[in-house]
């Protein structure tokens with residue numbers, strides 16, 4: 001019980017597969033792959049992790065690397081802006097490396113092509129001086145993570161032997177994650193807080209942990225040590241998170257539709273965001289949670305639950 005107390009949720013991330021909760025299918029896929037590597041002394045297969053933001057892709061990648069005792073190299077897709085950037089990453093790798101490319105869909109098509117050719121040929125051709133030079137590559141493992149697999153080239157996807165699909169978490173799973181993290185951080189939290197946070201986190205550990213962090217901030221600002229429902233309610237008020245976990249932009253979105261505006265470009269300009277952000281970031285959860293529907297002509301509409309929620313928001317004057 002004499003665990004050190006940390007102030008930041010990210011300072012106590014799970015470090016082994018057993019500590020990761022939920023995603024049982026992904027965990028099983030990884031466990032089988034790890035066992036088979038160990039049995040035959042092989043490297044981990046090239047893998048693609050697909051799923052929404054904050055569902056654990058990076059955490060799982062780090063754990064695979066730990067379990068394989070690999071050298072872990074993490075790169076963001078958008079940080080590769082030239083062939084020399086890509087070559088530098090590939091040339092740094094050894095046979096014991098795991099190269100983790102996060103946001104892989106941000107890699108330009110020509111780099112994605114180079115990447116799968118590099119996997120096939122285990123060498124790269126570097127032009128410089130008078131003649132191009134061929135340089136052999138190590139037998140590394142490539143892990144790709146993406147929230148948008150449709151932006152990845154099919155030949156690159158097909159070279160990934162393991163496809164790990166991340167789903168949203170149930171409220172029960174989120175409660176377990178929150179409780180486990182609080183214990184690891186040495187934070188005292190009332191059980192009911194976990195339940196309410198899990199209902200307001202859209203099935204996403206990152207959002208749940210962010211809200212837990214906000215509760216801790218309120219709690220400590222008062223000089224207290226035990227996180228209570230009162231701290232949680234104050235945090236939600238400060239963060240403008242409602243009882244369904246919607247932020248202020250989503251609440252605005254629902255209000256705009258309730259006012260009769262149904263076209264994406266009109267809604268986006270009312271909110272003041274690019275249409276793509278509205279359709280890719282804001283709408284998926286509203287559709288998933290049954291608050292809105294879209295028809296074939298792209299018109300948005302509130303569902304009955306959506307109408308009820310807007311009435312609730314108006315009555316609480318959020």
Ligand SMILES: Nc1ncnc2c1ncn2[C@@H]1O[C@H](COP(=O)(O)OP(=O)(O)OP(=O)(O)O)[C@@H](O)[C@H]1O
Nearest residue numbers: 013020021052053054055056057058059177205206
């Ligand atoms: N299954 C899990 N068990 C425990 N904690 C988890 C789990 N999944 C995610 N987390 C925690 O949630 C937070 C977000 O996870 P992570 O950064 O790995 O998500 P991500 O999928 O990589 O997000 P992004 O797409 O934005 O890069 C981290 O603190 C991580 O430790």
Ligand SMILES: [Mg+2]
Nearest residue numbers: 057058102145
């Ligand atoms: Mg990540």
